[in-house]
Structures are given as structure tokens and as C-alpha cells.
Amino acid sequence: MKALRLVATRQPLELHDIPVPEIGDGDVLVRVRAAGICHSDVHYRAGASPAHPLPLTLGHEVAGEVEAVGKNVSLVRVGDRVCLHYLLCCGDCYYCSTGNEQFCAQGSMIGHYSNGGYAEYIAVPERNAVILPPEIPFEQGAVMMCSSATSFHALRKARLKAGERVAVFGAGGLGMSAIQLAFAFGALDVYAVDINPAKLALAAQYGATPVNARDGDPVTAIRQHTNGRGVDVALELIGLQQTMQQAVQSLGIMGRAVVAGIADKPLVIDTYRELLGKEAEVIGTNDHLLQELPLLIELVRRGKLKLSQVVARTVPLEASPVNAVLDALEQFGGDVRTVIVP
Template identity: 65%
Template sequence: MKAVRFIGANQPLQMQEIPIPEIGERDILVRVKAAGICHSDAHYRAGISPVKPIPLTLGHEVAGVVEKVGTQVTNLKIGERVCLHYNISCGDCYHCSTGNDQFCEKVLMLGHYTNGGYAEYISVPARNAIRLPDEIPFEQGATLMCASATAFHALRKSRLKAGETVAIFGAGGLGQSAIQLAKAFGAVEVYAVDINDDKLNLAAQHGAIPVNGSKVHAVEEIKRLTHGKGVDVAIEMIGLPLTMKQALQCAGVMARVVIVGLSNKPLEIQTYTELLGNEVELIGSNDHLLQELPLLVDLARRNILNTSQIVTRTVPLDADAINTTLDSLEKFSGDVRTVIVPASD
């Protein structure tokens, strides 16, 4: 089968011909119908977050059709539509047993530590498959598994309550989901901060108040819009020290600031004025949980979470097209979400 693979840090991904993966008795083989290209994949290619083993097929946002099932799989059938939870956990360790499977002692993330979805087929444990309703296209189902799921988990970590205000830094795939989910959680106002007018226009369509950080000082504008109070929740989804700092600075009294974006650079904090003085909480949000995904998919099925405009571009399973997309992501430009759609037989 064809697969687009990571061959080393700071090197273009490469198309390779590799065997169709074998499956174990509790696994399924999925024919990939869609695989999202995430900003994390650009971090992997750039060596910011190490990938192993090498070479490795990238891609952790995956949706497709069950092609084959293991002998002990009873909950799925050949031909079913599925989207895939990207953390393969053991199910037995302390973290798995307490419902925090993203911290599994043996976790393998698709497209990071085991082969992912930039390919024609992928093999995963059956428990990692979430049924994808007919109402949700494969392209949108794929992005639910990271962009939307990560946003959902971050909002749960923020403990957002009905009637509170929220600032979302970054209006890409994660941000667009976060805006809609924050509204569903009961936020009275959501401020979307970005420098891309197209993304901000889409954020406005989802009910957010756009703040263009290239035209106004984001913190001052949010403070103005909130009459000096700041927001109750700020979520940073870009991964830049500047926007992390801004998220802290726009936080109001007893606010929660959730950092989602990946960065290998330190964040400097004015301990009293930005943290202790207003009892602001700084919270890290890492991935999401398997248990969160069925509800998330149902929110999308009910159109409470509308992902129809999050996927703004599709490309074939082609190394050049994928590398070009990753180049744009490294520059924080490009589409809201680009999804790979392998050619059908």
C-alpha cells in the first residue's frame, strides 16, 4: 500500500510502498477514507516533538471503513464507518483504570509512536474505533478525532460554566470547534483571537466576536470589550509564547487559562500581577480521553458542533501536497483544516 512517511527531522515526508498491516485477534483493519493534517504534524516534521520509530507513517486524525476484523472482535463489522481514537492504550495500568488513558504507561499515539493514517490502510485495536454516523462525512469525522476532541477536552479542563466569558486564541481547526463548544457549554460571549481574516470571519459565523491581533492589541481589546474585567476562561491553541502570555494577561479574577498549543519555548509569568493577584489558574491540557469521544461525535451528529466549514481543503495522498500543507502550517498560514482523501478504488 501507499503511505506518506516521516524519514527524519527537518526532511520532507516521503511516499513509500509498504505492506498492508496485519491485525491481531482484537484489532481491526481500516481502509482510510480521510486523514487530517494537524499542526502537530508540522511540529513532528520540524523535530520539535520527536517521532519514533523512523520511518513512520504520520497522521492521527483518521476516519474510514472497517475492512477486516480480528477473531475476537464482536462489536464491529466489516463495512462499518468509523473514526479512530489516536491513543492506543494498554487498558490495564493505573491511568487507564482511572479513566485517564492519555497518560497510559504504554501509550502509543497514531502517527507519532506508531503508524498513522497518511496511508491507504491502518490497523488499530477495535476499542479505538468510534462509530461514525452516516450524517457525518469522513473528512469531518477525521477532524473530530483531534481538532474537535482536543478542544472539547480543554473546555472540560477549564470548568467553563454557563454565563461565563471565553477568549479563544487561534481560530484554526481547534479554535473553530472550541468556539462552538464553548457556546454549547453556555458561554455568553466568546472572543476569537487570530490574525487571519478568513478564519475570523468563520469564527464570527459561529457566534464569536473576532479580534484581529495584527490590527489591535489583543489584550487591550478584550479588556475593552469586557469593560476592564477580562474573561473567565482563556484557551491558547496556537503554541506561541506571545499568545500564551496574552491569554494570561486577558484573564479576569479567578479565571482559568488553559494552554493547548505546543511550544518548545519557555513562558515567562509575572507571578503576582498575572497569576497570584487575581487567583488565576494556569492549566495544561493534553490530548483527550476515549470516554469523551462518543458524546463529541453525537454533538456533531446533532449539528450542535458544526464541522462542515472546518475542513476547507482536501488533498490526495501525495507527499508533495502534504509537505506543502505542512509548510503553510509552520508559517501559521493556510486553511482552517486540510484533509487527505486517498483515491478510492
């Protein structure tokens, strides 16, 4: 089968011909119909968050059709449409048993520590294959598995309540889902912060108030929009020291800043003015949970979360176009979300 593989860090992905993966008794073989290109893949390619062992097939946003099942598989059948939870875990340890599988000591992640979905086929344990309703296209099912799911988990970590105000720093794939999900959770106002006018225009279509950071300090703009109050929740989805600081500075009294972006520089906080004096919180968010996916999928199925414009374009399973997308993302450019369609 064809697979796009990372052979060495800081090098372009290469298209290889490798064997179709074998499956165990509890596994399923999935024919990949869509694989999202995520900004995390840029970090893996650059070595900022090293992928191993190399060579490795990237891709952790995956949807497709079940091609074959192991003899002990009972929940999915050949032909089922599925999207894949990217965290591989033992299912038995303390963290798995409490629904926090991202901390499983034996855990792994497809496309980061095991072969992912930039390929024609992928094998995963049965528990990782989540049924995808026929109303949801494969392309949307793929991006749900990271960008939407990560935003969903971040908002849950933020303890967002109805009537609160939210700032979303980064109007990319995660940000577009975060905006819509914040409103679904009951947010009164959502402010979308970015420097890309096209992305801000799309955010406005979803009901957000656009804040163009090229036009001035976004923290000042947010305080003007909120009559000096600040926001209750700020999500940082970019991974820059500056935007992490701005997320914290945009908070009002007892506000919560949730950091999801991966940065290579530390977050610097004025502990009294920005944290203690307001009883504000800075919260880290890590991946998402299998238990969250059924509700997320249902929100998409019911049209509460619309992803048709989030999936900006598709590219084939070829090295040149995929590397070009990764190059653009590395410069914080590119479309909202690009999806590989093998």
C-alpha cells in the same frame, strides 16, 4: 499500499509502497477514507516533538471503513464506518482504569509513535475504533479526532460554566471547534483572537467576536469588550510564547487559562499581578479521552458543532500537496483544516 512517511526530521514526507498492516485477534483493519493534516504533524516533521521510530507514517486524525477484524473482535463489524481514537493504551493500568489513558505507561499514539493514517490502511485495537454515524462525512469524522476532541477536552479542563466569557487564541481547526463548543457549554460571549481575516470572518459566523491581533494588543481589546473585567476562560491553541502570555493576561478574577499549543519557549508570568492577585489558574491540557468521544460525535450529529466549513479543502495521498500544507502550517498559515482523501 501507499503511505506518506517521515524518513528523517526536517525533511519532506515521502510516498512509499509498504505492506498492508497485519492485525491481531483484538484488532481491526481500517481502510482510510480521510486523514486530517494537523499542526502537530509539523512539529513531528521538524523534530520539535520527535516522532519515532523512523521511518514512520504520520496522521492521527483518521476515519474510514472497517476492512477486516480479528477473531476476538465483537463491537465492530466489517463495513462499519469508524473514526479512530489516536491514543493506544493497555486498558488495564491505573491511568487507563480511571479514564486517563493519555498517561498510560505503555501508551502510544498513532502517527507519532506508531504508523498513522497518511496511508490507504491502518490497523488499531478494537477499542480505538469508534462508530461514526452516517450523517457525518468521513472528512469531518477525521478532524473530530484531534482538533475537535482536543478543544472539547480543554474546555472540560477549564471547568467552563454557563454564563462565562471565553477567549480563544487561534482560530484554526482547534479554534473553530472551541468556539462552537464553548457556546454549546453555555458561554455568554466568545472572543476569537487571530491575525488571519478570513479565519476571523468564519469565527464571526459561528457567533464569536473577532479580535484581530494585527490591529493592536488583543488583551487590551478583550478588556474593552468586557468593560475591563477580562474573561473567565482563555484557551491558547497556537503554541507561541506571546499568545500564551496574552491568554494569561486576558483573564479576570479567578479566571482559568488552558494551554494546548506546543511552544519552544517558556511561558513567563508576573506571578502576583497575573496569577496570585487574581487567584487565576494556568492549566495544561494533554490530548483527549475516549470517554469524551461519544458526546462529541453526538454534538456533531445534532448540528451543535458544525465542521463543514472547518474542513476547508481536501488533497490526495501524494507527497507534494501534503508537504505544501505542512509548509504553510509551519509558517502559521494555510487553511483552517485540510484533509487527505486517499
